[in-house]
Every structure is written in structure tokens, then in C-alpha cells.
Amino acid sequence: MTASLSPSPAAPAPEALAALEAELVELLGARNVSSELRTRERASVDGARMSPIISELLPLGLADLVALPTTAEQIGLAVAAAVRHGVPVTPRGKGTGNYGQGIPMAGGLVLDTSRARAVVEVGEGWVTAEAGTPMVTIERAAAATGQQLWMYPSTAQSSLGGFLAGGSGGTGTIAHGSNDMGFVLALDVVHATGSAELVHLEGEQAQPFVHNYGTAGVIARATVRLEPLQEWRGVFASFPDFRGALSVLRELGRLDPLPRLVSADTPEVTATLPADPAFPAGRASLRMIADERTVAAATGLIEGAGGRVEDVREGPQVVLGLSMLSYNHPIEWLQKSEPGVYFHVEVSGDALVERIDEVHAVYEGGQLHIEAGHTVPIGMLAGVYRSPEQVREGIAALNALGVGVHDPHQWNVDFELHRTVETARTTDPNGLLNPGKLNPDYAGPTKGAIR
Numbered sequence: 001m002t003a004s005l006s007p008s009p010a011a012p013a014p015e016a017l018a019a020l021e022a023e024l025v026e027l028l029g030a031r032n033v034s035s036e037l038r039t040r041e042r043a044s045v046d047g048a049r050m051s052p053i054i055s056e057l058l059p060l061g062l063a064d065l066v067a068l069p070t071t072a073e074q075i076g077l078a079v080a081a082a083v084r085h086g087v088p089v090t091p092r093g094k095g096t097g098n099y100g101q102g103i104p105m106a107g108g109l110v111l112d113t114s115r116a117r118a119v120v121e122v123g124e125g126w127v128t129a130e131a132g133t134p135m136v137t138i139e140r141a142a143a144a145t146g147q148q149l150w151m152y153p154s155t156a157q158s159s160l161g162g163f164l165a166g167g168s169g170g171t172g173t174i175a176h177g178s179n180d181m182g183f184v185l186a187l188d189v190v191h192a193t194g195s196a197e198l199v200h201l202e203g204e205q206a207q208p209f210v211h212n213y214g215t216a217g218v219i220a221r222a223t224v225r226l227e228p229l230q231e232w233r234g235v236f237a238s239f240p241d242f243r244g245a246l247s248v249l250r251e252l253g254r255l256d257p258l259p260r261l262v263s264a265d266t267p268e269v270t271a272t273l274p275a276d277p278a279f280p281a282g283r284a285s286l287r288m289i290a291d292e293r294t295v296a297a298a299t300g301l302i303e304g305a306g307g308r309v310e311d312v313r314e315g316p317q318v319v320l321g322l323s324m325l326s327y328n329h330p331i332e333w334l335q336k337s338e339p340g341v342y343f344h345v346e347v348s349g350d351a352l353v354e355r356i357d358e359v360h361a362v363y364e365g366g367q368l369h370i371e372a373g374h375t376v377p378i379g380m381l382a383g384v385y386r387s388p389e390q391v392r393e394g395i396a397a398l399n400a401l402g403v404g405v406h407d408p409h410q411w412n413v414d415f416e417l418h419r420t421v422e423t424a425r426t427t428d429p430n431g432l433l434n435p436g437k438l439n440p441d442y443a444g445p446t447k448g449a450i451r
Contacts, residue, residue: 011107012087017064020085020109024067027077032068032115039066043110047098050332052343052385053409060103060411061436063090063110070115072130072188072198072220079218080196082109088432089192091214093132093162096155098328100411101166101213105436111218113161120221122147126185128223131161136320138224143316147226150176150183154327156320161219164210168415169374171289171323175258177374180210180415188221192428208423211415215438216423232260233295234318235288236278239307242266245286246353246370248305252288252298253372259298260289260319262372263326269367269382272337273330278310289322330369331380341365343385343409345395348378351402362397363390376404412442 017035024033034040040063048054065087069075082089088108095102104110113132119141120128127149129138135152138160142148151172153163163170164187169178176183187206188198198220201209209217239245245264253262263286265273270285279285286307290298292314299309328344335342342365352359352370360366363383370379383394388409395405406414413420421440424433 012064012085016085016087017108020082020087021065023081023085024065024078027081028067028069028074032070034066034068035064040064040110043092043095043112044104046095046100046102048100048103048411050098050328050335051100051409052340053388053391054100054411060100061090061105062107063104064107065109066112067109068112068115071118072116073196075111075113075116075131075218075220076190076196076198078109078111079190079192080194082111083192083194083430083432086430086432088435089214089218090434091161091165091218093159093166094134094155094157096153096158096162097166099408101434101437102162103411105411108432108435113220114159116220117159122226125226126223127226128186128221129160130221131219132159134159135163140316142226143229146229148229150225150227151179152323154323154329156323160222160224164222164224165212165214165219168211170327171261171319173374173378174253174260174262174372175374180207183224184210184222185225186223187219189217189427190220191217191426192430192432208416208419212413212420213411213434213437215413215428215434216420217427218433230257230260231292232289232314232319233292234311234313234322235290235295235298235302235309236276236311236313237286237288237302237307237309238278238280238283239286239305240283242284242368243356244306245284246356248301248307249286249370249372249377250350250353251301252286252290253377255290255294255297257291257294259291259294259372261287261322261326263287263322263330264370265330266367269330269334269369272333273325274333280310287322287325289319326371327369328380331367331382334367334382341384342367342382343391344380344382345391345398346378346406346408347381347398348373348404348406349376349402352377352379355401355403358401359398359403362394362401410442411437413438 090104153170
């Protein structure tokens with residue numbers, strides 16, 4: 001069993017760190033390498049405080065060095081140097097992950113890819129960009145050629161490499177599913193073998209490096225799918241209660257052409273969102289990124305269910321703003337309204353619509369944020385946090401209602417775990433890539449294991 005499979009890897013030796021720092025300064029320049037404490041602290045946190053379960057365990061690690069390569073090739077050079085010196089490498093994009101996957105639990109080198117942000121080329125149906133390129137930048141480059149991304153995360157400033165290594169879906173998921181379902185056409189990946197080579201992988205060969213937090217290889221460059229640009233409109237609607245919004249959510253999600261996003265929140269969650277005239281007090285909110293050809297049909301469905309359209313807006317900033325009020329973001333606003341009170345789990349299934357009262361009752365103070373998904377509704381269920389045991393018991397109760405649940409309160413790879421383990425035996429033989437995140441026996445904080 002390699003070190004990458006251990007949740008508690010050893011810290012790197014001071015001599016190795018000093019030698020690596022000197023080499024990185026030579027390779028990347030002094031401005032792109034730091035051992036200053038404040039820089040190391042900033043590079044050692046992500047959005048894990050969104051999880052009260054993980055917050056109780058912080059801090060989980062502190063980088064010894066931070067490197068900020070400015071090109072895909074420099075990403076390769078930095079990884080190779082660290083491997084030669086036996087120093088662990090934790091790759092990082094914009095740090096928008098929520099559950100500790102980007103925290104350097106073994107110390108060592110944090111590889112911040114956010115300065116490697118070139119859009120290399122836009123072709124017919126595809127775009128190639130470096131790992132640190134913000135998704136919103138790629139979307140704009142595609143729009144200039146009459147195209148758009150298949151999907152992007154709700155945090156649109158997230159980097160391409162970070163989204164592919166850590167995310168699973170976002171705006172566009174209704175049509176295309178998660179980011180492992182054909183979105184990725186090719187990757188240039190650095191293996192932890194001591195070579196700076198960017199290994200080019202296409203199609204199915206690239207998939208083992210998606211959604212595994214850089215534990216089997218560091219994404220340096222990626223090619224992802226585009227589709228023809230559509231005219232989008234932001235549709236803002238409200239309902240007297242959440243049931244009204246739920247009654248049309250699935251039908252709105254099946255409009256042709258498909259919407260890019262359909263989100264809905266209870267009146268309680270809506271009240272915590274940033275102030276907007278389209279969020280009238282005491283009403284549930286439903287928001288859409290709809291093809292402009294379907295706005296009339298959407299309006300008819302909303303009004304037929306007792307709702308009202310508060311506004312229809314256009315422009316890329318409207319679309320971006322609606323994306324930033326989807327997926328986990330509304331629950332994050334709820335959490336900010338009462339710090340330290342709420343936790344959440346990721347949920348899916350038609351029971352979210354058909355058995356909402358029972359779903360809400362599983363956790364004290366239950367509040368559902370819901371989305372029209374690729375096949376069934378998906379969402380985030382918040383509740384008042386008491387203990388990991390309470391979370392576990394609630395997951396079992398939700399399963400009994402027919403709700404699919406993903407427990408996000410852990411940092412271990414949980415997508416195709418055993419495939420990643422087998423891949424890493426070859427691509428990371430010394431267990432230096434994001435140690436602590438690839439352990440087939442690790443149960444996670446809500447399943448009884450802490451370290």
C-alpha cells in the first residue's frame with residue numbers, strides 16, 4: 001500500500017523542502033514561490049467551514065511551500081521537482097471547494113495553478129485551456145465564436161482544473177449531466193514519477209483523472225466540449241409557498257430547448273439571499289436560465305401553478321448571477337444568516353417533490369434548495385446540526401423515503417475510488433499527490449473516522 005492511501009502521511013524533511021524551494025525559484029522565478037507564513041496559510045484553506053462537521057477538525061494541514069506556475073509546462077516542472085525531492089504536492093485551483101479536498105494534510109507543496117490561465121484555442125465544439133483558467137473566462141472566449149460551454153460550476157470563477165478535479169456538475173447539468181459524462185475531451189496530466197512530461201490523454205483514457213482531487217495526476221491543461229450559443233434569459237418567479245414552486249419544477253426542466261438552470265428555494269431560504277426586488281418577502285423563489293424561445297411557455301406554467309413572474313432579465317451578468325444562486329450557494333446564505341447552526345447533505349430523487357413534508361421533517365429546521373436535474377430533481381437539504389450521529393441517522397431516514405443522499409462532509413475520493421487507487425499505483429508510486437485523500441478504508445468524519 002503506497003503512502004497516497006494513508007490518511008496520515010509523514011511530513012517532509014526540512015532539507016528536502018529547502019532544496020525544493022531553491023529549485024522552484026530557479027524554475028519559476030522568486031515571485032512565484034513562497035515560504036512566507038501568510039501565503040502558506042491562505043493556500044492551506046478552502047471552503048471547508050461550510051461543513052460544521054469538518055470545521056470541528058480544522059486546521060487539517062499547513063503548506064510548507066507554495067508555488068504558482070504560470071503555464072501548463074511550469075505545472076509539470078513544479079510537480080517533477082517536488083517528486084524528485086520527495087515532497088508531497090497538493091494541487092489547488094481557486095480554492096472554492098467546500099470539504100477540505102484542497103487542504104495539504106501532509107504539508108509539503110501547495111501547487112496553486114491559478115496563474116496558468118491561458119485559453120489556448122477555441123475550435124468547433126471544443127476549447128482548450130490551462131488548468132487555472134476561470135470558467136467564466138472560457139465561457140466568454142467561447143461566446144466570441146458563437147459557442148458556449150456545456151456546463152460550468154455554480155462558482156463561475158472556479159478554475160477549469162479545479163472544476164474537473166473536484167466538481168461534479170453545475171449550470172448546464174440539466175442537459176448534460178455531471179462533468180464526467182462526456183464533457184472532457186482530453187487532458188494533459190502530470191504524473192508523480194519525477195518527469196515533467198505532460199501526458200496527453202483523450203476520451204476514456206482521460207476519465208480516471210476527473211473528480212479525484214489530483215490524487216492520481218495533476219491536470220495541467222484540458223479540452224472540454226462546447227455547443228452552439230443560445231440566447232438566455234433570467235426568469236425570476238415567486239410562489240405563495242414552496243409547494244407551488246415544486247409543482248412545476250420538473251416540467252420547467254423539460255422545456256424544449258432545455259433550460260440551463262431551474263432553482264427553487266423555500267420562503268425561509270429566499271429571505272437570506274441577497275436583496276432583490278424579484279425576491280418578495282414571505283414567498284418562495286423559483287429562478288431559471290431559460291432559452292428565450294421558452295420564456296412564454298415558462299410563464300404559462302408558472303402562472304398556471306399560482307405563481308407570478310417577477311422579472312425577465314437578459315445579459316451575461318444575469319446568467320452569471322443566477323448561477324451563483326444555485327446548488328450549494330443558497331444554503332451557504334442560509335448558514336451565514338445564523339452562523340454555526342446549519343449543515344447540509346446533497347440529495348436527489350422525485351421524493352424531493354412528492355414527499356417534501358417528510359423530507360423537511362428528517363432534520364430539525366429542515367430546508368430544501370432544489371434544482372431540476374439531468375434525470376431527477378437534485379438539491380441541498382439543510383438542517384440544524386447536532387452531531388455526526390444525527391447526520392448519519394438522517395441519511396438512513398432519507399434513503400427510506402426514496403431520497404438519494406451524498407454525504408459531502410469528508411475529503412476522501414468517493415467517485416470511482418478503487419479505479420483511482422489502481423491508477424495511482426502507477427502514476428503516483430510514492431504516494432505524493434494530495435496525500436490523505438485516497439484511502440479505500442477511510443470512513444470519513446460522519447462515519448466514525450476522524451484522521
